[in-house]
Amino acid sequence: MPAPRHKAISVTPILFIEQVLNGLQFGVMLFLMAAGLTLVFGVMGLINLAHGSLYMVGAFAAAAVAGATGSFLLALVAALAAAAAAGTIVELVVIRRLYHRDHLDQVLATFALILIFSEGTRWVFGSFPLYLNIPDYLSGPVTLPGGIEYPLYRLAIIGVGLAVAVGLFWLVSHTRLGIRIRAGESDREMIAALGVDISKLYTVVFALGAALAGLAGALVGAIQSVQVGMGEPVLILAFVVIVIGGIGSIKGALVGALMVGLTDTLGGVLLPALFRLFLDNSAATTTGSALASMLIYILMAVVLIWRPRGLFGVAA
Amino acid sequence: MTDPVLATDGVTKRFGALAACDGVSLELRPGEIHAVIGPNGAGKSTLIQLICGGLAPDAGRVTFRGRDVTASNTQARARAGLGRTFQVSALAMEDTVLQNAVLGALGARGGAFRVWRPALRDPALRDRAMAALERVGLADVAAVRTAELSHGQRRQLEVAVALTLEPHAFVMDEPMAGMGPEGSARMTRFLDGLRGQAPILLVEHDMDAVFALADRLSVLVYGRVIATGSLAEVRADPAVREAYLGEDA
């Protein structure tokens, strides 16, 4: 039996641009997750491992509502609402007892929340993945200048993500809530002294972060699979993002998310291509893929060794 | 004139546009207590950090016992014989008084990489720690958890930990802070006796204590030394009267 001959995939300019777009889209999605995480840490000093569960809640709520009504917009609204509601409940019942605890207690308690959310979701929705698809008006590819065919939906995700980023910057810099958030980041006692109801502020910030995670879950659920446990891989990536960007910094979350998105996507394409220069095709593919899967963690380690508080982190 | 034990030569530290220390030159001579005074925000804390190795200066040099230690870190300066106390007590609150003192004794020994024999049963460590506690009057409470000490006792323990190092110079950041008149008086008497062992660079707000103890005085305002000299000289200095003492005197 003749062994099939390989033809190495060459990296053309069009392929490269498409991959950059993919990296951007992935980065923007990570930003939606990371923004909530970094806000919650910046304002309340809380490490929330259960953030990925809120992402899952958003995706499941969207799938359920889309299945019942057939409307993708309603599904997005439901995702935002369900995640915000879940976030509010969790904040009121559990999280607010953790603000004065050390990180260790927070890690354990939110680890426990992951278990409860995941199995609870399986209990309600069953063990099989749910169906959620792109609405017709956003499906299929569009042709970009330069002859690049690119899925419209992914462009829409980039658009939504950037809009949320702009909205968040505006919220933090131009609104009363934003002023309070910034005050809360720098000095918790001061804002209590200013007469702001701090526990209400915390609930609002937590629910906002949860809603963003839920939105990300719903948007991504339409092109991936809506299933139990979908949140944890994203959660870890979101942590990588906020640590690279500097915890508490929304700007850092955006920069970190785009760095991670681009590194992961381009690394997966370029590294095997690079290794093909001096290894045979199969070994290059395996080795390159192995290294590519470690790449963002290597990026994070390098950033932290270079700047122990991330790119935009404030000094202790 | 004898060589100074500890000296800064034009040390400067900027935070952004603000120069917290601006060309500060000081000398600590053998056997003296040299007080540094100045209003809040004058740069006293920054100066202490620069002397003890917590911050690196943008310009200038720090010399200790004739050697340039500008590039050395905190540990190296401590091992060279620089004993420091903190303004806000930096003590292991969960540990006992004796354990805190033994920590100093471990530093004096030059290493803590022993993993088997209990530290408190090592006679050499224990004796050194107890001796220091006795000198500051805390021997009775050696077994008490530090968190349960009164504020004044914690100030004493701060000094005791520095004592265990048997340093060649002390740098003390407001040892009287938060103590009542009686406590201050006791600490003043104690420090008075200590100058025979090693000179003290004393940063202090309590003017009674400063006037009672200081052989020489430096006045720091906006990161600069505006006057240095004996008590009488500084009191007479018009710049000081205007900038600092003027309001009180």
Added chain:
Amino acid sequence: MKLRSLIAAACIGALGTAAAASEDTVKVGMITTLSGGGAGLGIDVRDGFLLAIEQAGRDDIEVVVEDDQRKPDIAVQLADKMIQSEKVDVLTGIIWSNLAMAVVPSATARGKFYLSPNAGPSKLAGQGCHPNYFNVAWQNDNLHEAAGGYANDAGFSNSFILAPNYPAGQDALAGYKRIYDGELAGEVFTKLGQKDYASEIAQIRASDADSVFFFLPGGMGISFLKQYADSGLDLPVVGPAFSFDQGILQAVGEAALGVKNTSQWSKDLDNAANTAFVAAFQAEYGRLPSLYASQGYDTANLLMSAMDAADVGDAEGFRAALKAADFDSVRGDFEFAANNHPVQDIYVREVIKEGDVFTNRIIGTALEDHSNVYVDDCKM
């Protein structure tokens, strides 16, 4: 008994047989995945297995079911429990190759029988084969080889192939290439658990491929298919049945319509055993059976056929009875190769929509009486 166990001794209404049962009852330990993300597969295997026993109305089988949480160390621990405490005669149930690799060698070395309802790693088919290990599903490479066979039949000459970078993924691509005669437009290993395939799809688009073969089990396949459908690419896609299984097909939806996949079973296979199975499964559980359910069902029937021929205490005889495979498989003809792995037809299926439900129908046979390449490595 203090342990959670589903006692499936289906002695409904058969009072008085219990005393006799203890004499020659066969005790089966089922270790499978019942919680977490991969639970759907284990539940189907369990349900198919228990259905067969219930249908047979037998009271001489006792089944202890435990959840391995898809963790190898838990599976090993449960196997120890089954062997040491429950004193089972036969083990079965494991879904994942890595868990099978953890459990099977030591279980068979301790004299237990193991009937695999799903996983068939190459090591257990070749050098690591064992007379007490019987695979009732397939050797892992089989469905991929069949995909290669289908590619030849369909005239594909330049395939782009992708799989996750782990042993089963590497085996999958090797299996496809073993039978496929054409050239490769590209070969990509993705991250295990990866959910975004935009990058790979871009590479497919940039290549001059005329077809795509992929092995991406579970959620990975759902993601790939949805994104592929949305990308506007219309190259024919072929893959093993795992991404087109009844359980997850509903989550893929329209994106899977028309896609070809290879499987040794399909619910529309025309034989009496299968018709009865599909009807009974729907009646019992209210859902269509999956590939995994069919494998669990066959496993139980194989076991019962051996019990009719020999006593489990007689290892030599029981082994021969299992090897004879004298049961009506829902997939039609079934026999064991020398290394105790199936020799069977593997079909090509197409995803269709029946009413509101997405399902598969057979459109041809990819490989007939297909065995596996590891037979010669197996010395037993």
Added chain:
Amino acid sequence: MSREGWINALLLAGVAGVPLWAWAVDEPFTITLATRAAILALAGVGLNIALGLGGLVSLGHAAFFGIGGYAMGILASHAQAYDPIMEAPILIQGTKSMPVIWLVAVAAAALAALVIGALSLRTSGVYFIMITLAFGQMFYFFAISWPAYGGEDGLSIYVRNGFPGLNTLDPIQFFGLCFALLLLALLFSARLAKAPFGLALNAARQVPTRVATVGLSPFRLRLVAFVMSGAITGLAGALFADLNRFVSPTMFSWQTSGEIIVFVILGGVARTCGPVAGAALFVALEHVLGDLSDYWHIYLGLILLAVVLFARGGIVGTLAGRGRAHD
């Protein structure tokens, strides 16, 4: 003896007594469970040195656990295939001898901890948690995609490795071996906590500036603690692999790191026997709750939550009163 001393004695007697009872009534699986608890406790004892004494919240200890496991897997798989690990420049053979495997596991884990620690300890707080997690993930992905030793399938060892004078295949004897190592590690960590090193490390957790101003380097103290911690967790990994006669990348997963942390917190941070209580309870819960419902993770989650919220200081802390690290 202090109250905590009595609790520790009872706890250890329980962990040793249950398998002895099971041995007497011929319930070998209970012995296996107890062995699992003892080994996981050992991993927790290792983490507790970094986490309890040093205040270093490492979410990457799975790296050391996995390295220990793979040290066993690689050495034993080469030995069972009579295939040397390396022929040039020097011949290195595999081995089935536990003491040799343990030494290699401890050395390899210590070396990894030295490198990871030296890089990670430049950061602190959440950044430290996350950078250790990142290193753990690197090992995880590497182990999955590295085909030489089985990748995700892992490595199976057909017969448990040997220890001179013992039949390690006998559950109670293997338990005895693991329990003895656990006792040694507990003794070591108890002595360490009172020794000069522990005193200085504990102070460095509370007031690093003070430690530096007496001339000791907090960085070096932490690094040495991290290395000791990683080495002990590596030893536990080797035993865990031998218990299962199997090693796989799961040992490197972040959930493994999380579970080791859970043992420590559940039992009581910085309590000598905390990890023993935590691991024993965790294994028991896993076993008992699994029998109650397919959705038993929900109950496990609720119990963990209750411990964090209402039983601060963990089991030992709650029973013995006055916490140390969590006052």
